[in-house]
Amino acid sequence: MYIHYNTNQTCLPLEISSVLPQDHIVFTIEKVVNELAEDCFSAFYHDFGRPSYHPKMLLAALLFAYSQGIFSGRKIERLMVENLAMHYLTGQLVVSYRTINRFRVAKGMEDLIQDLFVEFSVRLKIEEFVSLNCLYIDGTKIEANANKYSFVWKKATDKFSLKLQESIRQSFQEEIAPLIKEAIILDKEEPISSEQLTEFVAILEKELEETNQEIEQKPVKGRDQRKEKRRKIKKAIRKVKDDFLVRAEKYENYEETFEGRNSFSKTDTDATFMRMKDDHMMNGQLKPGYNLQIATENQFVLHYDVFPNSTDITTLLPFLESYPHELQTIVADAGYGSEENLVTLNELGVNHFIKYALFDKEQKRSYKQSSRNLDNWTYDEIQDSYVHPDGWIYHFDCIKHRQTSTGFTQEIKVYKADNPDLAPQKGLYLNHRYQELKQIESQALLSEEGSRIFAQRKVDVEPVFGQIKACLGYKRCNLRGKRQVKIDMGLVL
Numbered sequence: 001m002y003i004h005y006n007t008n009q010t011c012l013p014l015e016i017s018s019v020l021p022q023d024h025i026v027f028t029i030e031k032v033v034n035e036l037a038e039d040c041f042s043a044f045y046h047d048f049g050r051p052s053y054h055p056k057m058l059l060a061a062l063l064f065a066y067s068q069g070i071f072s073g074r075k076i077e078r079l080m081v082e083n084l085a086m087h088y089l090t091g092q093l094v095v096s097y098r099t100i101n102r103f104r105v106a107k108g109m110e111d112l113i114q115d116l117f118v119e120f121s122v123r124l125k126i127e128e129f130v131s132l133n134c135l136y137i138d139g140t141k142i143e144a145n146a147n148k149y150s151f152v153w154k155k156a157t158d159k160f161s162l163k164l165q166e167s168i169r170q171s172f173q174e175e176i177a178p179l180i181k182e183a184i185i186l187d188k189e190e191p192i193s194s195e196q197l198t199e200f201v202a203i204l205e206k207e208l209e210e211t212n213q214e215i216e217q218k219p220v221k222g223r224d225q226r227k228e229k230r231r232k233i234k235k236a237i238r239k240v241k242d243d244f245l246v247r248a249e250k251y252e253n254y255e256e257t258f259e260g261r262n263s264f265s266k267t268d269t270d271a272t273f274m275r276m277k278d279d280h281m282m283n284g285q286l287k288p289g290y291n292l293q294i295a296t297e298n299q300f301v302l303h304y305d306v307f308p309n310s311t312d313i314t315t316l317l318p319f320l321e322s323y324p325h326e327l328q329t330i331v332a333d334a335g336y337g338s339e340e341n342l343v344t345l346n347e348l349g350v351n352h353f354i355k356y357a358l359f360d361k362e363q364k365r366s367y368k369q370s371s372r373n374l375d376n377w378t379y380d381e382i383q384d385s386y387v388h389p390d391g392w393i394y395h396f397d398c399i400k401h402r403q404t405s406t407g408f409t410q411e412i413k414v415y416k417a418d419n420p421d422l423a424p425q426k427g428l429y430l431n432h433r434y435q436e437l438k439q440i441e442s443q444a445l446l447s448e449e450g451s452r453i454f455a456q457r458k459v460d461v462e463p464v465f466g467q468i469k470a471c472l473g474y475k476r477c478n479l480r481g482k483r484q485v486k487i488d489m490g491l492v493l
Contacts, residue, residue: 043108073097113490144271270482
């Protein structure tokens with residue numbers, strides 16, 4: 001015997017929610033999205049044209065698709081046709097992939113994602129899943145949706161731009177200047193811009209027009225030097241207009257696109273070339289990507305942001321500025337322990353447990369007994385000098401001020417040995433403020449409470465990256481441009 005079935009007969013129940021498990025994720029998504037205030041969706045409302053799909057339905061559909069590891073607009077459309085849970089969320093409506101793709105990059109989507117994160121955090125706080133007292137911060141690199149061979153390097157751009165300036169000046173002195181009557185003085189220090197080259201073209205075209213008029217008004221039989229001059233002017237115009245001007249504009253656009261970075265991708269100009277952990281060729285190849293920063297508690301992502309720079313040091317302060325709740329305690333690894341970050345957090349009154357670069361090395365027995373450890377040196381306060389464990393004396397020499405890429409100023413005290421060529425090291429460079437900050441941080445991390453809180457970091461924030469990369473398969477961005485990538489990652493998180 002077999003169980004009877006018939007595909008041509010309507011079967012009960014018709015209510016889709018009764019078919020799905022009671023703990024299905026679609027009910028949580030629907031509840032969170034429906035409780036968002038109507039003001040959050042005001043940017044998507046319009047008074048003209050045909051009625052549009054409700055943004056709540058589109059947002060819920062996107063969140064469910066992303067939770068299943070489906071990011072393509074066409075695959076999300078197919079999910080609306082085939083998936084029962086998606087039928088429940090959309091009311092059995094099938095939305096075109098074009099509409100889906102336009103919606104997730106529409107104006108106002110960034111604010112909607114931010115409101116969604118705030119609502120999610122508040123709900124977690126109410127249901128006591130998080131306390132919002134301690135944030136665990138870390139970052140990971142996500143490969144951009146860009147060609148990995150479409151790189152533009154700043155060093156190469158500066159090199160070729162300098163060569164172009166030399167070619168322009170040489171050509172101007174040897175070829176262009178003798179052809180025109182108008183005197184033009186070039187600045188030897190400032191580079192020649194594309195605007196100046198455009199002016200050169202206008203001057204040459206004016207000179208060409210006058211030469212043509214002169215030849216027409218006073219024709220000469222046989223060889224005419226004015227015609228040779230006209231050929232030279234035409235050649236100069238082509239060289240300036242089709243070569244110098246095009247390259248100058250290209251390099252100027254490149255310089256504007258860099259925005260302090262060392263590289264960018266032509267496919268996605270907001271992406272920077274970074275060294276990824278997934279290095280299948282084992283050659284350290286750089287790939288275009290973004291630096292994703294997240295703040296978690298109890299493995300719930302409470303805040304995130306996207307940065308184009310590969311290092312984590314310069315991302316911490318701007319990341320915390322955009323955090324919507326009150327900051328109390330933050331925990332981060334050694335990639336964030338710079339002097340600027342520690343000083344600023346102390347000024348803000350934020351409690352922190354952040355490793356610095358040499359923290360783990362300082363706990364080893366070999367380092368404690370090493371001459372590199374400043375505690376093994378002897379300081380003479382009267383003469384302001386340090387004595388090396390081997391007996392070499394280092395006297396105070398000068399104070400240097402060093403400025404970081406963010407504009408933060410560091411004060412370095414330099415001590416020099418009497419005979420630097422024979423001494424174990426020629427000089428001793430000390431940043432006293434940073435040394436004091438590291439000592440305070442070390443005491444906090446080695447305390448019982450600090451050890452307990454910092455040990456929680458690796459089991460709190462690290463698994464989130466494993467979930468989005470290994471479980472959801474989100475290892476490469478689906479959209480291009482920093483704004484669109486931030487929306488895309490917000491839906492994933």
